[in-house]
Amino acid sequence: MKSVGQSIRKIDGMAIATGKPVYTQDLATPNALVVKILRSPHAFAKINSIDISRAEKMEGVECIITFKDVPAGRFTLAGQSYPEPSPYDRLILDEMVRYVGDEVAIVAAVDEKTAFQALKRIKVDYEVLEPVLDFEQAVGHSTVVHPEEDLSCNFDIGLQKEKNVASSFTEEVGDVEEEFKRCDVVVEGVYYPQAQSHAMMETYRAYTYLDHTGRLVVVSSTQIPFHIRRQLARALQIPASKIRVMKPRIGGGFGGKQTGSVEVFTAIVTLKTGKPAIITYDRKETFSCTTSRHAMRLKVKLGADREGLIRAIDMEVLSDTGAYGEHAATVLSCVGHYTLPLYNKTRAVRITGNAVYTNKMPAGAFRGYGATQGTFALESTVNSLAEQLGLDPTEVRLKNISKEGETFLTGQGVLLGSTSLDRCIRKGKELIGWQDKFPSREIGQNKVRAVGMAVTMQGSGIANIGTASIEIRLNDDGNVTLLTGATDMGTGCDTILSQMAAEILEIPMENIIVSAGDTDTSPFDPGSYASSTTYVAGTATIKAATELKKKILEQGAKFLGVSPEDAEMNGLAVRSVSGEQEIGLAKLAELTILGAGKLQLVGYATHGSEVSPPPYVAGFAEVEVDQETGKVELIDYVAVVDCGTVINPNLARMQAEGGIAQGIGMALYEEVRYDELGKMATNSFMQYKIPCRKDIGKVRIAFEESFEPTGPFGAKSIGEVVANTPSPAIVHAVYNAVGVKINHLPITSEKVFLGMQKS
Amino acid sequence: MQIKVTINDKLVTWDVEKDEFLADTLRSHGFLSVKKACETSCCGLCTVWVDDKSVLSCSILSLRVHGKKITTIEGVPKEAEEFARILTAEGAEQCGFCSPGFIMNVLAMKNELVNPSENEIIHYLTGNLCRCTGYMGQLRAVKTYLGVVEG
Ligand code: FES
Ligand code: FES
Numbered sequence: 001m002k003s004v005g006q007s008i009r010k011i012d013g014m015a016i017a018t019g020k021p022v023y024t025q026d027l028a029t030p031n032a033l034v035v036k037i038l039r040s041p042h043a044f045a046k047i048n049s050i051d052i053s054r055a056e057k058m059e060g061v062e063c064i065i066t067f068k069d070v071p072a073g074r075f076t077l078a079g080q081s082y083p084e085p086s087p088y089d090r091l092i093l094d095e096m097v098r099y100v101g102d103e104v105a106i107v108a109a110v111d112e113k114t115a116f117q118a119l120k121r122i123k124v125d126y127e128v129l130e131p132v133l134d135f136e137q138a139v140g141h142s143t144v145v146h147p148e149e150d151l152s153c154n155f156d157i158g159l160q161k162e163k164n165v166a167s168s169f170t171e172e173v174g175d176v177e178e179e180f181k182r183c184d185v186v187v188e189g190v191y192y193p194q195a196q197s198h199a200m201m202e203t204y205r206a207y208t209y210l211d212h213t214g215r216l217v218v219v220s221s222t223q224i225p226f227h228i229r230r231q232l233a234r235a236l237q238i239p240a241s242k243i244r245v246m247k248p249r250i251g252g253g254f255g256g257k258q259t260g261s262v263e264v265f266t267a268i269v270t271l272k273t274g275k276p277a278i279i280t281y282d283r284k285e286t287f288s289c290t291t292s293r294h295a296m297r298l299k300v301k302l303g304a305d306r307e308g309l310i311r312a313i314d315m316e317v318l319s320d321t322g323a324y325g326e327h328a329a330t331v332l333s334c335v336g337h338y339t340l341p342l343y344n345k346t347r348a349v350r351i352t353g354n355a356v357y358t359n360k361m362p363a364g365a366f367r368g369y370g371a372t373q374g375t376f377a378l379e380s381t382v383n384s385l386a387e388q389l390g391l392d393p394t395e396v397r398l399k400n401i402s403k404e405g406e407t408f409l410t411g412q413g414v415l416l417g418s419t420s421l422d423r424c425i426r427k428g429k430e431l432i433g434w435q436d437k438f439p440s441r442e443i444g445q446n447k448v449r450a451v452g453m454a455v456t457m458q459g460s461g462i463a464n465i466g467t468a469s470i471e472i473r474l475n476d477d478g479n480v481t482l483l484t485g486a487t488d489m490g491t492g493c494d495t496i497l498s499q500m501a502a503e504i505l506e507i508p509m510e511n512i513i514v515s516a517g518d519t520d521t522s523p524f525d526p527g528s529y530a531s532s533t534t535y536v537a538g539t540a541t542i543k544a545a546t547e548l549k550k551k552i553l554e555q556g557a558k559f560l561g562v563s564p565e566d567a568e569m570n571g572l573a574v575r576s577v578s579g580e581q582e583i584g585l586a587k588l589a590e591l592t593i594l595g596a597g598k599l600q601l602v603g604y605a606t607h608g609s610e611v612s613p614p615p616y617v618a619g620f621a622e623v624e625v626d627q628e629t630g631k632v633e634l635i636d637y638v639a640v641v642d643c644g645t646v647i648n649p650n651l652a653r654m655q656a657e658g659g660i661a662q663g664i665g666m667a668l669y670e671e672v673r674y675d676e677l678g679k680m681a682t683n684s685f686m687q688y689k690i691p692c693r694k695d696i697g698k699v700r701i702a703f704e705e706s707f708e709p710t711g712p713f714g715a716k717s718i719g720e721v722v723a724n725t726p727s728p729a730i731v732h733a734v735y736n737a738v739g740v741k742i743n744h745l746p747i748t749s750e751k752v753f754l755g756m757q758k759s
Numbered sequence: 760m761q762i763k764v765t766i767n768d769k770l771v772t773w774d775v776e777k778d779e780f781l782a783d784t785l786r787s788h789g790f791l792s793v794k795k796a797c798e799t800s801c802c803g804l805c806t807v808w809v810d811d812k813s814v815l816s817c818s819i820l821s822l823r824v825h826g827k828k829i830t831t832i833e834g835v836p837k838e839a840e841e842f843a844r845i846l847t848a849e850g851a852e853q854c855g856f857c858s859p860g861f862i863m864n865v866l867a868m869k870n871e872l873v874n875p876s877e878n879e880i881i882h883y884l885t886g887n888l889c890r891c892t893g894y895m896g897q898l899r900a901v902k903t904y905l906g907v908v909e910g
Contacts, residue, residue: 007848007850009847009848009850010847010850010852012855013843013847013852013855014840014843014844014847015855016852016854016855016856016858017843017846017847017852017855017858017859017862018792018832018836018839018840018843018858018859018862019791019792019793019794019831019832019833019839019858019859019862020792021791021792023794023856025791026791030787198890199890200854200856200890200891201794201796201802201804201854201856201857201888201889201890201891202794202796202854202856203796249854249855250854251794251796251854251855251856252853252854252856252890252891254890282798283796283797283798283799284798489854490852490853490854490855490856490891491853492850492853648850650848650849650850650896651850653850653896654850654851654853654891654892654893654896655853657892657893657894657895657896658853658890658891658892658893659893660893661892661893661894662890662893684797684798684799684801685797685799685801685802685888686799686801690888690890692885692886692888693881693884693885693887693889693894693897693898694881694882694885696893696894696895698895699893699895
């Protein structure tokens with residue numbers, strides 16, 4: 001293959017690397033109004049009154065919006081396909097404020113300084129209420145976070161608002177209790193994966209203006225242009241046809257920008273004033289007024305026979321969705337969805353859970369989407385099981401994992417199309433040096449080195465829900481334009497999709513123009529999330545390119561006077577198979593589109609998959625622990641990845657290395673924390689530490705390709721699965737080093753030290 | 760207030776506020792390569808050179824660079840492109856938002872350190888955060904750029 005499988009440089013790589021003005025803020029006109037938000041200082045309060053009179057009078061203040069000025073219909077900011085499985089529990093501004101940082105008023109002024117001064121002059125009188133801050137106390141708490149009558153759901157997601165339950169979930173196959181009785185060993189554990197911040201480098205921002213027909217144009221750093229359009233239409237109560245959303249280059253998303261955190265605030269300003277407006281969150285707002293990963297408590301019970309075959313799994317999940325329910329139900333269900341299928345020697349499995357409202361910043365989508373939390377809990381328990389049985393944890397995995405052509409209890413008979421997880425595990429063992437290093441060895445000076453491991457899976461797109469449409473047209477000059485709604489956020493999908501199109505059309509990538517992420521011109525795409533783009537939009541690309549190629553060959557054959565079967569592509573030309581005649585694509589296009597031809601050749605396809613084939617990772621960590629201080633140093637991390645066919649090795653490697661680093665951050669450093677009044681304590685990079693280059697040690701990635709029959713060129717996803725193994729693998733390694741099992745993430749020296757004191 | 764600076768080899772006079780930071784001044788004059796990602800001098804995205812040394816432009820008042828020479832990535836297109844070619848061939852720019860500041864610091868390092876070891880490289884660049892790439896690819900690119908031989 002010429003394009004697919006090659007480490008091709010990203011088509012936007014040089015521009016973004018050298019600082020060209022291609023991000024949202026760069027595109028805003030200097031006269032755009034600056035939008036700032038007045039925020040609640042209380043975790044839970046009712047606004048008695050707001051006095052904006054002093055602020056309104058200020059020179060340069062263009063508009064101030066309070067809860068009295070916004071439409072009445074509730075909506076969700078979750079970027080999900082309609083009908084969204086997230087409660088409609090928000091207003092643009094509400095009389096009730098539900099967390100410290102919740103929006104109270106929107107101010108637009110000619111410049112930032114004036115806007116800030118205006119914020120200070122708004123006086124708000126609050127009735128302060130008792131908040132729910134501990135998510136383990138939320139169910140049945142005397143405070144109800146969402147008492148309002150008009151909260152609604154598109155369908156039943158188990159919401160019981162009077163009990164603070166945003167969503168509940170149960171799935172059971174077989175009789176778990178009976179199976180546990182038959183098991184030789186049963187292990188249990190309770191795990192607390194923490195809230196994690198996305199901490200993408202480009203904070204949230206959006207720029208809005210009215211176009212020449214009075215339509216609202218939104219330029220936003222978003223993963224979900226089409227969902228934003230629908231959200232805005234509902235929130236602002238205007239027709240979606242009056243809105244255009246465009247996504248320029250994005251400075252990172254990681255799921256954060258799958259929630260519409262800012263667009264509505266600047267959009268309402270532009271609608272009210274008719275003027276361009278820009279909102280740019282600072283780092284503090286990005287930390288404390290958007291979303292994070294859901295903090296959870298997971299109780300896991302695992303039963304196995306003496307040989308180590310896992311026969312029963314029971315998981316009970318409590319998820320903290322914070323003040324609003326974006327992604328509450330789906331993240332909750334993904335906990336089991338993306339973990340239970342790993343092991344299919346089970347005879348019974350059960351997963352139950354609640355996602356609860358609290359008076360903290362809402363949780364939302366974050367790379368891994370429940371699988372990260374579930375993997376931490378399940379894999380940690382599997383490691384305990386191996387220890388209890390005196391078996392090598394890698395052997396326990398190899399005995400229990402699902403194989404190609406097999407199904408699993410909750411799989412409803414769907415057969416696994418591809419997996420190389422067994423090879424990933426073997427390869428990872430070899431690379432980390434498992435045979436010599438497991439479980440641990442003293443290296444002197446009170447230091448111990450040890451290894452640990454975990455495996456994980458994710459999905460590729462959302463089966464029967466996610467779709468993508470691709471249009472590819474032959475232009476009048478013989479070049480090709482690929483139109484897609486997929487949203488490249490640095491991940492490289494503009495490049496990946498054109499690699500695929502080039503491969504099918506047998507033309508160089510340079511001759512393909514990618515036009516993406518614009519709701520006016522792109523065919524529909526839900527956006528980049530749920531590990532969809534390569535798998536779903538990629539397949540749509542293949543179909544569309546195949547159709548266009550067929551049309552080009554037919555047309556070329558006509559000009560050459562041969563039958564279509566006797567025509568083939570030859571670079572930027574169609575030639576007869578005999579090689580005698582040839583017509584260049586430019587000529588062909590000219591004759592076809594212009595003059596007598598009257599036909600623009602277009603390939604078009606919409607694709608959705610009935611399955612969501614899992615990619616896999618086997619992750620191995622080597623740590624060094626100081627037995628005196630509890631300090632943990634990550635020495636080496638090996639991740640062996642099965643993402644099916646690797647379409648672009650460089651981009652896949654970068655996804656994997658970056659995902660592992662984010663997972664390492666979660667394992668060792670990162671935690672969203674609040675003070676006793678519910679104010680976020682970790683709202684800057686001083687208090688919230690993301691890994692710097694000294695913290696990462698050595699990360700090594702290897703690929704064990706499989707071939708996914710339903711995937712484009714055999715590919716599956718990679719974007720999310722890579723975030724999941726570090727927490728359980730590093731926890732395991734630390735345990736093997738000093739016998740301290742950390743169940744509350746992150747693993748800090750203090751926790752390890754205190755653990756060593758106890759044992 | 761007015762300051763006179765040499766920006767990318769051009770002498771200019773700019774009006775600035777007394778509490779204005781260089782990053783904002785630069786952006787407002789169209790040097791949009793300069794990015795900001797924090798308010799706490801933690802991320803390194805705003806790195807530019809003042810008198811050929813890397814500084815965090817988010818934390819230096821514009822008044823303080825009066826009379827000095829400022830360089831942004833727009834001012835060193837050849838050098839930046841040379842390294843960016845290596846960086847992008849490695850796939851080590853993901854969202855690219857951190858890249859301009861990172862590249863400025865890499866170029867500064869090249870001018871400053873002779874034959875740096877891997878640890879010296881990591882140490883020099885520690886202040887440049889990147890959330891996307893996990894740093895390994897950036898390190899490979901820097902080593903290729905500097906001709907550091909593995910081992
Ligand atoms: S913007 Fe973060 S260090 Fe300057
Ligand atoms: S490439 Fe995105 S922050 Fe570095």
